[in-house]
Structure formats: C-alpha cells, structure tokens
Amino acid sequence: MSQLFGPETFRYDLPELPELDDLFSPNGVILDAQKRAAELFGSSETWFLVGGTTCGVQSSIMATCAPGETLILARNSHLSAISGLILSGAVPKYIIPEYNSQWDIPGGITALQVEKAIEELKEDGKTAAAVLITSPTYHGICSNVREIAQLCHSHCIPVIVDEAHGAHFRFHPEFPSTALEQGADLAVQSTHKVLNSLTQSSMLHMSGNLVDRDTVSRCLQTLQSSSPNYLLLASLDAARAQLSENPLGIFNKAMDFSLEAKGKISRIPGISILNLLSFTSGFPAIDPLRLTLGVSQLQISGYTADDIIEQKLNIYSELAGSQSITFAINLGTQSESIQRLVSGMNHLSATFYQKRNQLCRNADKVCAPFDDITMKLSPREAFFSKKRKASIRESFGQVCGEMVCSYPPGIPVLIPGEVITEKALLYLLDVKKMGAAISGAADQQLNSIVVCNV
Ligand SMILES: Cc1ncc(COP(=O)(O)O)c(C=O)c1O
Incomplete structure (x- = not known):
C-alpha cells in the first residue's frame, strides 16, 4: 500500500488527537467543517458519517421511531x-411503489399513497x-417530497429522505430540488457516490425542529466506530471545499456530457432511455445524470449486455x-467515456438488434416481486426468532428469516417476517438465471432459504 499510495497516506491516517477534534462531541475542526457543509447544503445541522448512508438511514429511523412504533x-x-x-424495533407500513414491469x-x-397509509393507520388507532x-x-x-412533507407536517410526522443518489442536486439550476429545499426533516446523502469524497463517507443533514438533534447524535454514535x-x-x-469554489457551474460539463x-444513444x-413518461404517477423529476438504457428489444438481458460491454x-x-x-455521469466523466459508451451501445445494437429483428422478449419479462405482502412478524421479531433452512420448494408460504436482494440495487425482495410468496421466489430465481448477483441469503445459490420457526 505504501508503494501504491505513497507513505504520506499513512501520515494522515491519524487517531483522535486533541487538535483533530472528536466526531461524536465536535467543538474544533470537525465542528467547523460540518458547519461549512451545513451552510453549503442548506441544512440547520450536518453530521459527517463514516458508515455510509447506511448508518445515516439506520440512525434516522432509530432517532424517530421507538420499538413498536410505525414507520x-x-x-x-x-x-x-x-x-x-x-435496530429500532419499528414496525413497517409499506407503500407499494408504481412498478414498470417492461x-x-x-x-x-x-403524496396520495402516503395519505392513504396515514388514514389506514388512523383507522387502526395508530399514528406514524x-x-x-x-x-x-x-x-x-424523484418523488414529490414537497407535497409529501407538507402532508406529513400537517400531522406532525417527520420526513426522512434517503437521498443517497441525490447529493449533487443543489449544484446545478437544472437538477431536481433537494429534499431539504422541499421540506424534509432529515436527508442522508452518499457524498461518496455522486460527489467526490472517499467511499463510505456520507452526510446526514437536518432541517427544522421536528426531530431531536441530540437523539440523532446519540444514534450516530451508537452505530459508528469509535475510531472514525x-x-x-x-x-x-x-468535497465540500471543491463544490464551494463553483457551486452552480461545477456540473456544467457533466450536464453537457449527459445531453x-x-x-x-436515442x-x-x-x-x-428511461424517462418520466415510463411511469404514470406523475413523478416530478428524474436525475439528468442517471442514464438508464433499456435493452429488451435486443433480446438480451441487462446483465448480459453489461457483461459484454x-x-x-x-x-x-x-x-x-x-x-x-x-450509467452514472458525474464530475469524473470524460468526453472519451461518453464516446466509449456510445460505441458500446452501437456495438450491442449492431450485434443483437439487426440480426434478430424486432421480436419482443416477452418470455423474460418479470413481474413486480412485492405487490402481495403479508407480514407475520416485524423485521426485528423475525431477525431474533429461531430459524432453520428450508428448501426453496418447502419455503413457499413460510415466514422469511433473512433479507434477500439482487445486488445492486440492494432492494430486498424478501424481508424477514414476511410470508414467502411464489412471486418473490420466481422473481429471484428469474433474475439469478439472467445473471443477477444474490445478496443476503445464507445460500447464495438459492437452493434453500432461511425461514423462521413459527
Ligand atoms: C437508495 C440507497 N440508499 C442507501 C444506500 C446505502 O448507501 P451507502 O453505500 O452510502 O451506505 C444505497 C447504496 O447503494 C442506496 O442505493
């Protein structure tokens, strides 16, 4: 490592010396740096995170939901x-998002879905x-955070936004509005994903006073290393300093590359190319720097296309x-990368489209994996319950004991505590066959699933 990065790297890999402040009780350089970030990102307070957006989302939930309360x-x-x-013991009330199966x-x-969820809870004598x-x-x-925040605030319910992929939104006039600009109480951003900080470093921003800042701090300290x-x-x-030099122009080149x-490619x-018209719910914006390219007309899966390019x-x-x-276009993107991307897509088109005409790949169309959920145990109850391994065939109808995702994107298809449906199993087996990596399951081959003994 010394040869690769130079010995200087290690001179800066320091412990918490007196001059270097304390992430969990900051009153020196870290406090100063966080204050500068708060000013730039428009928050009332910003916390630096060394456990990624993962620990920011977990802490935000812990700071707002006690065991048994509903999120x-x-x-x-x-x-x-x-x-x-x-971690929090909160009970989920899920909203099923619109799903484009094509x-x-x-x-x-x-906001309408959130309102319905609030009303349904009310009918059961609960609040979120x-x-x-x-x-x-x-x-x-992007969802309409503004409308959702207004609705939630009228019920005094705090809004947390997982803005992992939107840390750049404040830095170009044509980017969507940020979660904080739209009224969110907490917003967690992966600075390392879309801005230029090192992997694993993120920021948690707060606004307003619906959430208690001391509780947030305590939760962050609970979940992060004592040696950040x-x-x-x-x-x-x-990353903050770089953005501050040219806050409204820094993404100009990236925007040009995207256009x-x-x-x-069109x-x-x-x-x-995926766009807002791919959905019927009237979502207000799509990140102009995210380029999602459909390949189904080429008769190959996205996984195969990805391997080839x-x-x-x-x-x-x-x-x-x-x-x-x-594809993500951002500050590091070069003109040459765009040319290579375009030639990659031309290559795929020339190889797979022209040869096989325009047949539809209906055989491989996949259904939304999670529109018929039954929760038997809360995720926490399921997490701590006694478990066993069941064969895939036997697991159908049982209560799931593990979190199974295709990765990326890391969205669980099976969540602990939910009844395992045929649809979820077929979805996982389908995408695995097409080349998706399966994460979270004890048996990565998916011959068996961990289920709860209930
Ligand atoms: C939507 C979303 N939220 C949260 C995370 C976790 O972010 P991090 O990798 O910074 O922990 C990810 C990671 O991919 C993500 O896609």
Whole structure:
C-alpha cells in the first residue's frame, strides 16, 4: 500500500488527537467543517458519517421511531432501511411503489399513497412515527417530497429522505430540488457516490425542529466506530471545499456530457432511455445524470449486455437489471467515456438488434416481486426468532428469516417476517438465471432459504 499510495497516506491516517477534534462531541475542526457543509447544503445541522448512508438511514429511523412504533416507507427501500427497522424495533407500513414491469424498475411514491397509509393507520388507532422516502431512486426517479412533507407536517410526522443518489442536486439550476429545499426533516446523502469524497463517507443533514438533534447524535454514535477514519472525514470536507469554489457551474460539463450521450444513444436502434413518461404517477423529476438504457428489444438481458460491454470495451455501468443497464455521469466523466459508451451501445445494437429483428422478449419479462405482502412478524421479531433452512420448494408460504436482494440495487425482495410468496421466489430465481448477483441469503445459490420457526 505504501508503494501504491505513497507513505504520506499513512501520515494522515491519524487517531483522535486533541487538535483533530472528536466526531461524536465536535467543538474544533470537525465542528467547523460540518458547519461549512451545513451552510453549503442548506441544512440547520450536518453530521459527517463514516458508515455510509447506511448508518445515516439506520440512525434516522432509530432517532424517530421507538420499538413498536410505525414507520411508513416504500417497499422498494434500500436494505439499510430494513436494518433500521430491525435496530429500532419499528414496525413497517409499506407503500407499494408504481412498478414498470417492461423495465423491471420501481418508481417513487406519491403524496396520495402516503395519505392513504396515514388514514389506514388512523383507522387502526395508530399514528406514524416517521415517513421514509427514497428520492431519487437508484434509477434517478424523484418523488414529490414537497407535497409529501407538507402532508406529513400537517400531522406532525417527520420526513426522512434517503437521498443517497441525490447529493449533487443543489449544484446545478437544472437538477431536481433537494429534499431539504422541499421540506424534509432529515436527508442522508452518499457524498461518496455522486460527489467526490472517499467511499463510505456520507452526510446526514437536518432541517427544522421536528426531530431531536441530540437523539440523532446519540444514534450516530451508537452505530459508528469509535475510531472514525480521518481520511474519510477529510475527504468530506474536501468535497465540500471543491463544490464551494463553483457551486452552480461545477456540473456544467457533466450536464453537457449527459445531453450528448442521450442525444446519440436515442438514435441507436433497439436501445431505449428511461424517462418520466415510463411511469404514470406523475413523478416530478428524474436525475439528468442517471442514464438508464433499456435493452429488451435486443433480446438480451441487462446483465448480459453489461457483461459484454465490460469485457469487450471496458465500460463499467453503475448497475444492471433484467431489462436495462444504468450509467452514472458525474464530475469524473470524460468526453472519451461518453464516446466509449456510445460505441458500446452501437456495438450491442449492431450485434443483437439487426440480426434478430424486432421480436419482443416477452418470455423474460418479470413481474413486480412485492405487490402481495403479508407480514407475520416485524423485521426485528423475525431477525431474533429461531430459524432453520428450508428448501426453496418447502419455503413457499413460510415466514422469511433473512433479507434477500439482487445486488445492486440492494432492494430486498424478501424481508424477514414476511410470508414467502411464489412471486418473490420466481422473481429471484428469474433474475439469478439472467445473471443477477444474490445478496443476503445464507445460500447464495438459492437452493434453500432461511425461514423462521413459527
Ligand atoms: C437508495 C440507497 N440508499 C442507501 C444506500 C446505502 O448507501 P451507502 O453505500 O452510502 O451506505 C444505497 C447504496 O447503494 C442506496 O442505493
């Protein structure tokens, strides 16, 4: 490592010396850096995170929901939200997002769906302790956070936004509004994903006073290492400093590259581009720097397309799905990368589209895996219950004991405590056959599933 990175790297990998402040009781350089970030990102307070957005989402849930209280969230939330439910003991009230089966991609959620969830809870004599929204989704679809926040605030319910993929939204006039600008109480951003800090470093931003800041701090301290890495912390401050130099122009080039890529790729036969019209719910915005390309007309899966462009052309996508591949354009993108992406898509089109005409790949269309959920145990009850392994055939109808996702995007298809449906099993087996990696299951081959002994 010394040869690769230079010995200087290790000189800065420091412990918590007096001059270097304390992440969990900051009153020196860390406090100063967090205050500067708060000013830039428009929050009342910002916390630097060394456990990624994962620990920010988990802490936000713990800070707002006590054991047994209800969290309203979309069923396509990232696995960090489900582990947040396990840690806090909160009970989920799921909203099923609109699902585009042609693309095999879920969208966001609407204020109407949140209102319905609040009303249904009320009929059961319950109230929601918080609402968690993922906006943008991994594919860049934004929900109307403004409307949802107004609705929730009229019921005094705090709104947490998993904004892992939207840390750049404040830095170009044509980007969607940020969660905080729209009224969110807590917003967690993966600075390391879309801005330039080191992997694992994220920020949690707060606004208003519906959530208690001391509780948030306590939860963050509970979930993070007592030896936070200073290279990660410094990289968050550096990312902030870089943005501060040119806050409204820094993404100009990336925006130009995105327009150029979309213009060229839209003319390639057999490749389609995901846009807001792919959904009927009227979502207000899509991240212009996320490029999701449909390949189903080429008669190949997104996983196959991804393998081909990676092996032949050294093009690395952000994520592959059964029908699509998603690319992220950002500050590091070069003109040459865009040309390579366009030639990769031309290569796929020339190889697979022209040869096989325009047959539809109906055989491989996949259904929404989670629109018929029955929860027998809360995620926490299931997590701590006695379990056993059941064969796939035997597991159908049993209570799931593990969190099973295709990864990326890390959206659980099976959640502990839910009854295992045929649809969820078929979905997992289908995408696995097409080339998806399965994460979270003890048996990665999916010959068996861990179920609860109930
Ligand atoms: C929507 C969403 N939320 C949260 C996370 C977790 O972020 P991190 O990797 O920063 O822990 C991810 C990671 O991919 C994600 O896609």
